[in-house]
Amino acid sequence: MSNYKIxxxxxxxxxxxxxGEPRQIPIVQSTTFHYDTSEDMAKLFDLEAxxxxxxxxxxxxxxxxxxxxxxxxxGSAAMLTSSGQAANFYAVFNIxxxxxxxxxxxxxxxxxxxxxxxxxxxxxxxxxxxSPDCTAEELEAAxxxxxxxxxxxxxxxPALTVLDIEKFAKAAHAHxxxxxIDNTFxxxxxCRPFEWGADIVTHSTTKYMDGHGAAVGGCIVDSGKFDxxxxxxxxxxxxxxxxSYHGIVYAEKFGLGGAFITKATAQLxxxxxxxxxxxxAFLLNLxxxxxxxxxxxxxxxxxxxxxxxxxxxxxxxxxxxxxxxxKYYDLAQKxxxxxxxxxxxxxxxxxxxxxxxxMKHLKLAAIETHVADARTxxxxxxxxxxxxxxxxxxxxxxxxxxxxxxxxGLENAEDLIADLKQALESI
Ligand SMILES: *Cc1c(COP(=O)(O)O)cnc(C)c1O
Numbered sequence: 001m002s003n004y005k006i007x008x009x010x011x012x013x014x015x016x017x018x019x020g021e022p023r024q025i026p027i028v029q030s031t032t033f034h035y036d037t038s039e040d041m042a043k044l045f046d047l048e049a050x051x052x053x054x055x056x057x058x059x060x061x062x063x064x065x066x067x068x069x070x071x072x073x074x075g076s077a078a079m080l081t082s083s084g085q086a087a088n089f090y091a092v093f094n095i096x097x098x099x100x101x102x103x104x105x106x107x108x109x110x111x112x113x114x115x116x117x118x119x120x121x122x123x124x125x126x127x128x129x130x131s132p133d134c135t136a137e138e139l140e141a142a143x144x145x146x147x148x149x150x151x152x153x154x155x156x157x158p159a160l161t162v163l164d165i166e167k168f169a170k171a172a173h174a175h176x177x178x179x180x181i182d183n184t185f186x187x188x189x190x191c192r193p194f195e196w197g198a199d200i201v202t203h204s205t206t207k208y209m210d211g212h213g214a215a216v217g218g219c220i221v222d223s224g225k226f227d228x229x230x231x232x233x234x235x236x237x238x239x240x241x242x243x244s245y246h247g248i249v250y251a252e253k254f255g256l257g258g259a260f261i262t263k264a265t266a267q268l269x270x271x272x273x274x275x276x277x278x279x280x281a282f283l284l285n286l287x288x289x290x291x292x293x294x295x296x297x298x299x300x301x302x303x304x305x306x307x308x309x310x311x312x313x314x315x316x317x318x319x320x321x322x323x324x325x326x327k328y329y330d331l332a333q334k335x336x337x338x339x340x341x342x343x344x345x346x347x348x349x350x351x352x353x354x355x356x357x358x359m360k361h362l363k364l365a366a367i368e369t370h371v372a373d374a375r376t377x378x379x380x381x382x383x384x385x386x387x388x389x390x391x392x393x394x395x396x397x398x399x400x401x402x403x404x405x406x407x408x409g410l411e412n413a414e415d416l417i418a419d420l421k422q423a424l425e426s427i
Contacts (some may be wrong), residue, residue: 001071006189007292014068014285027282028060046246047253047266057269061278065285069209069219072188072288073201076224076257079265080217080281084184084204086274087218088112088151089120091180091202094264095235096148098124103142105132105152105168107159109204110385112182116151132161139171148234149177154193155185155341157371158381158405160319162328165335169197176231184208185341185372189295196335199226200260207372208341210287211294215280220264224257238263294374294410299339301376301408301416306344308417314354314424316347316402342408343371352391352401354427356383361423364415365406376409376416 001013015025033052035041043049052058062080070078081087096102104116106129116127128142132152150172152163165181172179178199183191187208193201203209205217228251232239238259241247245266250259269275276284299322306320321332322340332340348355359367359380368377369385379385382394382401391401408416 006072009068009071010189010292011289013071013288014066015064025061025064025282025285027278029278030059031055047248047262055278056273056275057265059275059278059281062276062281065281065288066219068285068288069188069203069205070221072192072291073183073221074188074192074194074223075201075221077261078219078221079261079269080205080219080276080284081269082218082274082276082280083216084109084182084202084206084218085111085115086272087202087204087220088180088182089115090264090268090272090274091200091220092116092120092125092149092151093123094260094268095178095237096125097237099146100124100148101126101128101144101146103128103130103139103147103150103172105156105161105163106130107132107156107161108151108153108182109157109184112153132156132163136167136171139167140174143171143175147175147177149180151180151182153182153185154191154335155321155343157185157343158345158399160321160328160343160345162321162331162335162340164331165193165196165198169199172199173197176234178226185343186336187291187295187341189292190299190336190338190340194223194225199223205284205287208287208295208298209291210284211291211372211374212283212287213370213373213375214287215283217276217280217284218274220261222257222260226260227256228259237267242267295339295341297410298342298372298408301411301413302340302342302344304413305406305408305416305420306346308420309344309346312421312424314349314427316349318344318346320344341372343405344408345403345405347400347402348404348424348427350402350427352382355380355402355404357427358404358423359383361426362419363422364411364419371405371407373407374410376411377407379405381405 066078180200181193181198203219321328365378
């Protein structure tokens with residue numbers, strides 16, 4: 001599929017049925033797999049042969065869908081996980097151990113921030129958070145001798161900042177470590193971070209990839225370009241024998257293209273088991289088949305809504321990187337010329353109370369914590385997810401009391417705008 005365009009890969013990537021085989025990907029609803037001899041199975045356990053033995057580690061349906069996402073991102077290997085949280089945890093923990101350090105953009109998804117700053121910190125991994133807008137010198141100053149990776153989001157959820165991927169990749173590579181990019185909001189349809197120097201890409205497939213609010217899931221893709229062996233002393237997990245797998249050296253046995261994902265599967269999936277269900281992988285694939293068509297509409301609606309909001313007297317500010325004049329417009333044009341995403345944030349004139357009132361009057365947009373869904377959804381963090389915070393605390397968290405996050409679905413833009421208009425005018 002590698003010569004086909006992204007639209008064709010969305011529809012047909014990852015699976016080519018043989019003569020008489022099912023046209024749609026088969027759901028292999030089986031925990032275990034049959035072998036004739038113990039020797040056959042032993043080869044799998046020793047990673048001497050490839051094949052399936054237990055669905056906690058690998059399942060054919062999940063692998064088929066991972067292969068499609070791998071093609072979409074232009075990677076060398078990929079794996080599905082049961083959630084985006086698991087994908088980001090595995091991607092970092094696969095190379096950073098207790099005593100190590102990671103540099104991360106500060107504007108990242110709240111769940112990821114908590115995973116890094118609280119939970120992984122308890123595991124002995126330290127994070128330094130830098131503004132995505134930092135200078136090359138500020139970024140440089142964040143590195144330590146024990147830094148093992150750099151992390152950021154193409155378009156941050158919910159801050160909607162756009163990461164200068166090349167700037168972050170350059171800094172990471174100068175220190176001999178990979179850049180991990182969470183590409184959830186842009187999707188590979190709009191941005192392929194590997195083309196800009198990123199080494200590992202992660203996704204919460206729960207968002208646009210699934211796109212229908214049907215299945216929580218995640219994915220990790222390896223570019224196959226990062227040379228672990230050239231930084232042998234930094235990455236002992238990949239470059240020295242794994243005693244839990246009969247002394248295999250992943251980087252030697254599976255090469256640049258396979259080492260990272262094989263290790264994450266063989267060790268992390270084996271031990272933590274954040275396994276996606278084959279049914280969920282099937283649902284995800286249905287979403288992927290129309291991802292390119294849906295992203296076009298999400299972006300068109302996003303731009304139409306952002307343009308309308310910008311001109312409305314009851315709106316004080318609008319953040320949408322696809323909108324001319326936005327702080328991140330130029331970066332978005334560079335990294336995502338086809339469009340950014342469908343999520344817009346804006347401030348309601350009158351602050352917290354006015355925003356609460358506005359929310360009550362929405363008819364079409366549903367109030368949900370979810371984003372990136374076929375159905376338009378909307379959240380006022382100050383009265384929902386952040387409601388225990390006062391105005392000062394909100395500001396410190398980068399969420400002002402007037403902020404509304406509006407995720408444009410696939411409906412008609414005129415209907416969305418009419419709904420916004422009546423709600424804005426009734427406050
Ligand atoms: C939602 C989200 C996650 C977490 O994914 P889950 O599938 O909810 O576990 C990670 N990163 C980003 C950018 C997200 O939007």
